[in-house]
Amino acid sequence: MKSLRIAWQLLWANRWLWLLLVLWPWAMVVLLMLGTVAPGPDDVEAATQQQAIYGLALVAFAGGALLGAEQRSRRIVMVLSRAVSRRQYLAALWWAAYLPLLVYSVDILLTGMLLRAPHSLLGQTTAALLLLGAITASLAVLASLVLPGVIAGGVSLGAVSLLAVSGWQIAMTRLLQVLLTEPLPEWQAQTFSAGLLESAVAACGLFEVAVRIFERRDLRLKSE
DSSP states (O other): OHHHHHHHHHHHHTHHHHHHHHTHHHHHHHHHHTSSSOOOHHHHHHHHHHHHHHHHHHHHHHHHHHHHHHHHHTHHHHHHTSSOOHHHHHHHHHHHHHHHHHHHHHHHHHHHHHTTOOHHHHHHHHHHHHHHHHHHHHHHHHHTTTSOHHHHHHHHHHHHHGGGTSOOOSHHHHHHHHHHTOOOSSOOHHHHHHHHHHHHHHHHHHHHHHHHHHHTOOOOOTTO
16 A cells, blocks of 8 residues: 555656646547548557557656656655655555556547447457556566666667567567557457466566665665
8 A cells, every 4th residue: 555655646746747648549539530531440550559559668668767766856765764665665666657557548448449449459459558568667667776767668668579579479479469560360368368477477576576676775875
C-alpha cells in the first residue's frame, strides 16, 4: 500500500503531462476521422500498432526518468526517512511507470472500437502491450540505477525490442511481433498464457536485481 500511495503522489505531481500522453490515442482518432477518405482496415491496424509502440515508449521513458527526478529534487531522502524500505520505494517507481499504461490500454480499446477495429486486433494488441509493459517497467527501473533518464529509457526499450530479432522461440517474441507486424491468425490462448508466465518471471527477476543493487547504493547526494 505504501508503494501505491507514493506512486499516486508521483503521478499526481505530473498529472497534466500524463493526461496529455494518455489522451494521445483520441487525438489520433480525430486525425484519422477528419481525413477525406474513411480509414481502411490497414490504416486502423497500423494506427493501433503505432499506439501500442507509443505505450511501450511511455513506460520505458517514464520509468527511466523517475529516479533521477527524485534525486534531483531530494524527495527520495525525505520519502526513505519515513519508514519506507528501498524495495517499497522502487516498487512505487515501477507502479508510477506502469499504471498510466493501464489507462492508455483502455484508450486503445475504446478508440479502436470507435474505428471499428477487429476484436482480435484490439484484444491481442492490448494483452501483448500490458504483458510487455511489465517487463519494460522493470528494465527501465533497473537501467535508471546506472544511467541518466533518457538513456535508461532508450536502453530498456531497445532491450525489449531485441526480442524481435533474437530468434528465440518464446511467447514474448510472438507478443512483440503482434505489436510490430500483425495479430496472430487466431486467438491463441496458449501463447498468451505462456507470455503471462514469462513476463511475470522476467519482470519480477529484473525488479529483484534492481532492488539488490539499490539496497547497496550510497544515496548521499553531491550537495550534502
